[in-house]
Amino acid sequence: MSVLLVLEQSGGKVSRLSWEALAAAHRLAPAQEITAVVIGAETDALAAEAAAKSVGKVVRVEHPLLKTYTADGYSKALHQLIQGQSPGQIVFPHTYQVRDYAPALACRMGQVLIGDVTGIADGPVFMRQLLQGRLNGSYRHSGNGPCFVSVQAGAFRADSVETQGNAAPAPIELFTPALDAAQIRTVPSEPFRESAQTVDLGSAQRIVSVGRGIKGAENLPLIEALAGALGAELAASRPICDNGWMPMERQVGSSGQTVAPKLYLAVGISGAIQHLVGMKGSQCIVAINKDPDAPIFEVADYGIAGDLFEVVPALTEAVKAAKQ
């Protein structure tokens, strides 16, 4: 059974998550049975990029009304394409955009999206997380019609497909859907970022937070260098802000801000409860503290028990080295 893989672009290139989805598609079908779909108003470059990968074919779904993403536009265009192709499975990366239209597309065909898939077993059986990761569930598709699947970020290795480039690029076809401006009911604006008028630790992706272990305000540049290398926001525990070494709005904890970044790096913070309640929701917690019994290590995913004045500069260097 053939597989239709819907790629997504990011900054004019096919996104990494799309290649991860291709890796997942390889679990379902051999490369020649995979049709990669690029979608937009001008898709030549994307299509060329896709054609260099281990896919059987690339389809450019192109229409001026697809210039910017709309749920109506995308689901109508893809619906028309799928009807002509009748694939066995349709694979997407599980992105915000896919979540926005793929369920409607599936519904239009009497199907249900099996979303956020983390693994594919023979059958095929699709694994996904339940109860926010507390359990895993295995799903099976039944009945006629295509099976819609979206793949969780990071669940499949994108680098495994990148090495399989074909000697000759896959053939590229053009598909022009019949779209009418009146069918597109929503008007999206250009993406924007929030103007950063105040420190918004709440939405920061990475945070480097410093505690009393830093000893004095004169040592803060050490931490700033690490935060700079990581592209992280600076934060602090209460005593640091009490002493005026950092502004109060950077205080994390029960009397300050509650944060939930992807990475929270606690430097010289022992881990009093007031601090823990402010950062416990972080996805990955790293603690650096000279006291191996410090409570912060209880909540940390990774810990380094050592002198921060040695570890932090070394870490800054290691982060910089990894980026190159």
Next chain:
Amino acid sequence: MKIVVAIKQVPDRDAPVRIAADGKWIEERELQWAMNEPDAYALEEALQLKEKHGGEVIVLSAGPERVGSTIREALAKGADRAIHIVCDDLGAGAGGGLRNFDALGVARLLAEAIKPESPDLVLTGLQSEDLGLCQTGVILAELLGLPHATLILHVEKTDAGLKVKRELEEGWFQSIEMPLPAVLAMQSGGNKLRYATLMGIKRAKTKELRAVNAAELGVEAAPVATLEQISAPKKQKSTQMLGGSAKEAATALVEKLKTEARVL
């Protein structure tokens, strides 16, 4: 504005879960239940819209009798009335219980209950905390033939309809304008949730709670995606202490952050 908010009752985040004997779902006895948090944000947005523009907020939930407590909580927080699609989890009820419905089936049930209300706006949470399917709102829009948007943090009523703020990846946002009626799947965190009050609970007693038997809605459970089995993930690892010299530990950490935690 007449707003329908679809809410779901889910197992409490803190409740310990055990896999049921059939291996298909969790043991529901002795489980504590709560309102799905993203739905709580949808309810909050609805209440704020009502406070600003007037109108009515109707909560809608499907499930067995226990769902009543979550519905009453929504009424206590300020919803005006409620529709409870009564449907057992298993066995009795339409098509053999709610668990035999997939996302499309459940959305069909909700859509059938919504249609006679002809609301101006339908709100749902972005996803549920139990199944996490993340699509009920979008399917509802498709079934009701309405425009939709997901990951919405803020809703503003305009002369032409709505202007909403949608979250994109990597800290980006966009605004979307759309006509009414419409369906929105709300992202958590856009508003501050209100707490339940004693007065709210007492007032809720007098509000209309209409029970609709799922069988009356004429929706067949014909699942195309079925949850066959559940399993516990491998035990979560505890703190990994990285030793060696400062340089070694730092290098090891960066490697772990890149490959294991994937946060770099």
Next chain:
Amino acid sequence: MPPSLPILAEPTLFSLPEMLLFTALVFTSAWLFWRRFGPILGRILQSKKDPDFHLFPIGKRVWDFAWEVLLQARVIRERPLAGVAHALVFWSFCVFGLVTLNHCAVVFGLGFLDPAGRVGRLYFDFAAIFAVGCAVGILGLLVRRFLVRPKWLGELSWGSGLVALLIFALMATYLAAFFVTTPGGAVQALWWVHTITLLAFLPLIPHTKHLHLVLSPFTVFLSRGSFAHIPPLSGDEDFGLVAGKDLTRLVSLQAYSCVECGRCMEHCPANATGKELNPKEIVLGLRGYLNEFGPQSEEALLGKYESQRAAFECTTCGACEFQCPVGIEHVPILVGLRRGAVNTGTWENDYGSKLFLALERGSNALGMSAAERDKFVEKSALPIFDGTQEYCLWLGCMGAYDPRGRQIVLALVRVMRHLGASFGVLRKEKCTGDPVRRLGNDLLFQQLAEANLEALTQNRVKKIITICPHCVRTIQEDWKEFGTPPEVEHHSEFLARFASQLPSVRDEKKIVFHDPCYLGRYRNVYDEPRQVAALAGELVEAPRSHERSFCCGAGGGLAFLGEETGERVSHVRVEELVATGADVVAAACPFCNTMFQDALAARGDSAPELMDIAQIAARGLPEDGT
């Protein structure tokens, strides 16, 4: 016959016009009194009945009345000098009851005390001693109020000055009558001056803070009787103190009883650290409200007369209520105002909402996952309570989730193991509801209390031990509204009982013990934790200790409410504790512990060591606890 005791000169004959004049003056004075007092009494009586009021058991009421009113013990203990002065005035007023009755009776020839007779002479001389005391006392109070002017007394009040002068005049005219030897005009004149002073004093009473003369004996006698007692809500329309209609008779009575002495304000940690809250103004605010809107009004209490912000700055430490000499119960009033705001949803506070939502959905006030508690229980190999052990060790939110609280629990566990006491922890525990109770969220509190009571019954728990005085209080007192809680004990009481079996590791350290509000004032436990703390060395006392202990700033849910305005209560208290020169600050409450941990950390490296008494008790034990 040697002249023994002086004799009071008393007019013997009054003319008819004098009788008529006297009668007219008495009625005028009484009318002037009633014109003001009648409406006040009306407002008190028109207030809502206290749903939970019981006159019985009456023994405690009589005792409190004797101790606080007749013996003036509370007045004296708090401010000895001014207290004694006040007591002298009070006692002489009591003694003068009979004198004044006789004084009026003689007008109509009905005098029953003969100044020359044995009884009369003895009584008048007895009264004269009090008159001297009263005169000295009132002069002292006058000097204090108008020259020393402590800030607690507020702005100068000329009414008070006038009353003081009148009292002085009463005493002076009484005493002068002993020195008038010739009968006639002088005696008559003294009598009239005394009478007119008396009749001028009477109407002044309800116009000034001296209203407490009339009301406070009732206030003390009728008080709810247990410290900081939060009364249950009654009926479907009671949400706490929302509007005038919610003010009960006791609250109104208390509002009018305030004597504006400012003891509450002097001891209030919020007031002392520059916050808006002033307990005296809270009470006077109620009085102002009642005067303007009346007791049945729908006008919101939080508004013109009461500030919501102030109401939510209270740590419920209870220092105000404990010190109040006229029986005003501040804590139920402050919590009542909060209840009114929270139960109706008018209190909007990000931190408060976060706390409430955490407890609506989760199990603990810290918003941690219950799995964290499970992990701690498992990792520390704490036995699970199965009904066979003597104690149910209640961890509480702090004991289960706070790293420091966990250390305290583990120290207690080591001691209990050493002593061979059997114990177990519950598999699941919810917050007792202390912070939400004090913040006025009755819905949430009821849910938590009921869930916990059910779990304890199911597990056949008979006796609870816990490191947290807030848990102790809430379980023992507040849960009563919803069931019968098991016996509960604070670890200080347990440890003190076995102190003789615990190793003392005295290493020449000076220890200052900080009395937690919820252990001291709320539970009257002062000596036990000191007994345990003394295991580590020599005890020193902070200037404010025992009943007068100064709060750490965490109570009343404030530990969860974000940054304070003004100075931090914890910092002020820590400065005081450090100033004692102690090497160790001993605490007996996980909230005090966590507040002081931060406050000491902010002081830098020179700070004394902070230890819970459980850690002191466990210090000499081998690590494995055997």
